[in-house]
Amino acid sequence: MDDKVDFLAVIWHRTYRMLFSVRGLLALLMSVYMLVAGAYFLDSLMEAGTVTGELYALFIDRPDLQFQWFFFDGAMSKLVTIFLAPLFIFDAVSGDRTGERIGLVLSRPITRPTYMLIHLVSAILAFGVIFLGVLIPGYFLIHPQVPELTASAYLATTVLMYLLGFFALCVALLISTLVKSNLVSFIASFGLFSFLMMPNALKYTSDVMVDVAKFTPHYYATYFTTHNLEGGLFIAYAVVIILFSLPFLALAILRIRNEDL
Amino acid sequence: MGAIEIKGLKKDYKDVQALKGLDLVIEEGQVYGFCGPNGAGKTTTLKILVGLVYATGGEASIKGIDVFNDGVEARRHVGYLPESYGMPRWDTPRKFLTYMGILSGMSKADISKRIEEIAGEINLTDNLDRRIKAISKGNKQRIGIAQALIHDPDTLLFDEPTTGLDPIGRNEVLDTMRAFADKGKTVLFSTHILSDVEKICDTVGIIHEGLLIEEGSPEELRQKHEAEDLDEVFLKVASHG
Numbered sequence: 420m421d422d423k424v425d426f427l428a429v430i431w432h433r434t435y436r437m438l439f440s441v442r443g444l445l446a447l448l449m450s451v452y453m454l455v456a457g458a459y460f461l462d463s464l465m466e467a468g469t470v471t472g473e474l475y476a477l478f479i480d481r482p483d484l485q486f487q488w489f490f491f492d493g494a495m496s497k498l499v500t501i502f503l504a505p506l507f508i509f510d511a512v513s514g515d516r517t518g519e520r521i522g523l524v525l526s527r528p529i530t531r532p533t534y535m536l537i538h539l540v541s542a543i544l545a546f547g548v549i550f551l552g553v554l555i556p557g558y559f560l561i562h563p564q565v566p567e568l569t570a571s572a573y574l575a576t577t578v579l580m581y582l583l584g585f586f587a588l589c590v591a592l593l594i595s596t597l598v599k600s601n602l603v604s605f606i607a608s609f610g611l612f613s614f615l616m617m618p619n620a621l622k623y624t625s626d627v628m629v630d631v632a633k634f635t636p637h638y639y640a641t642y643f644t645t646h647n648l649e650g651g652l653f654i655a656y657a658v659v660i661i662l663f664s665l666p667f668l669a670l671a672i673l674r675i676r677n678e679d680l
Numbered sequence: 681m682g683a684i685e686i687k688g689l690k691k692d693y694k695d696v697q698a699l700k701g702l703d704l705v706i707e708e709g710q711v712y713g714f715c716g717p718n719g720a721g722k723t724t725t726l727k728i729l730v731g732l733v734y735a736t737g738g739e740a741s742i743k744g745i746d747v748f749n750d751g752v753e754a755r756r757h758v759g760y761l762p763e764s765y766g767m768p769r770w771d772t773p774r775k776f777l778t779y780m781g782i783l784s785g786m787s788k789a790d791i792s793k794r795i796e797e798i799a800g801e802i803n804l805t806d807n808l809d810r811r812i813k814a815i816s817k818g819n820k821q822r823i824g825i826a827q828a829l830i831h832d833p834d835t836l837l838f839d840e841p842t843t844g845l846d847p848i849g850r851n852e853v854l855d856t857m858r859a860f861a862d863k864g865k866t867v868l869f870s871t872h873i874l875s876d877v878e879k880i881c882d883t884v885g886i887i888h889e890g891l892l893i894e895e896g897s898p899e900e901l902r903q904k905h906e907a908e909d910l911d912e913v914f915l916k917v918a919s920h921g
Contacts (some may be wrong), residue, residue, distance in 0.1 A: 423756070423783065425787075426784065429782050432778075432779055491694065519765045522762040523765050523780070524783060525730075525731065526730040526758065528752045528785060530751075677734075679734060680731040
């Protein structure tokens with residue numbers, strides 16, 4: 420890191436600007452909506468136990484887990500992987516290119532990897548503030564109605580979902596370095612995440628899909644919605660999701676590092 | 681030691697050799713006008729100096745600092761204004777300049793002070809808190825200059841800074857560059873407008889097809905080529921280049 424540039428000040432400046440912008444407001448509204456939708460989904464399933472009976476049947480041995488599953492798989496994974504995280508980064512580099520700002524920024528005494536990390540870390544923080552800021556209080560609102568949603572499992576899945584958001588940010592950052600248009604980056608990011616979440620969403624349709632889902636971080640992020648929480652496995656899966664993410668981050672940095680601008 | 685030194689600089693793109701071994705030395709406190717036809721290699725040279733484009737060969741330094749091996753340190757000394765650039769339309773100049781200052785390693789207190797100082801020097805004070813999208817082209821160029829000056833660099837690299845400006849705007853930009861050099865700092869700017877060069881430059885370099893083919897003070901070049909003005913010099917040199 421460049422010793423004379425206050426990296427934290429730059430990050431804070433960008434994070435603050437993102438949070439207090441139309442983008443931040445949109446992300447907040449989206450998070451609140453998805454939380455309410457997730458809770459409503461749970462509520463309706465509990466009230467009218469006939470909705471999607473087949474889904475209930477999946478949890479015939481462990482009915483206590485179905486609530487976790489419905490909540491996170493039904494709403495939160497879509498929120499994280501498709502919408503929220505990429506919103507903070509899809510235009511990071513492509514926006515600087517199309518807005519012709521990249522030359523101004525990179526003529527400053529910062530390295531290109533630092534520039535990429537500034538984008539990534541500020542997006543991680545902005546995403547974290549919105550995501551955790553909605554989900555954690557959300558637990559206290561939902562828990563009294565759904566005691567099966569235990570704090571430890573909820574928190575563990577929330578953390579894994581946050582890491583899934585990190586994965587989404589790394590991939591969207593790579594896409595943003597590869598394309599020159601914000602619109603293309605937007606469509607590619609959201610399209611790719613819709614595609615990537617499919618194997619996990621379809622994993623109960625066949626054994627093959629379970630195997631395919633294991634090649635996506637979504638499988639590990641939602642693992643404890645269908646299994647009991649184990650500390651060691653939780654850490655292992657957190658590491659797995661990070662390992663899924665790092666190659667995309669490395670490719671993004673390499674790409675911008677070697678490019679003539 | 682020159683403020684800017686370039687030796688045997690080469691840049692190959694896929695099918696074009698943009699620079700073929702450019703040699704250039706610019707002394708401290710000079711205003712150096714870098715002229716040449718489109719595609720001569722002016723922008724490529726400036727971009728190499730600020731690390732936006734990688735050279736294929738040769739050497740380049742700013743204030744004795746190797747721009748290839750110690751680019752970050754070299755860029756601390758440089759204020760750069762690209763030929764075309766954008767700024768966040770919904771921001772105010774003050775916010776934009778603050779961000780540029782932070783990226784240059786300045787403290788918030790220093791940035792605030794410096795913004796007022798520069799805004800006073802280049803007549804930007806009245807527009808500091810308006811949204812950039814509502815600001816005229818001439819004033820946007822002032823913001824561009826302000827971002828280059830924000831960290832008080834000792835070397836300015838301006839790419840076509842007067843293109844598209846009206847005569848008043850052009851003169852203001854030229855005055856800013858001259859005033860900067862009068863403080864002992866160095867200015868390298870590329871341009872097509874040779875009357876600008878005659879007004880403020882200590883030295884003129886003419887680049888053609890990636891090589892420096894002529895260099896000297898405006899007066900020297902006029903005498904050498906028995907020309908009335910630099911336009912004539914340029915036409916003679918470029919046609920023989």
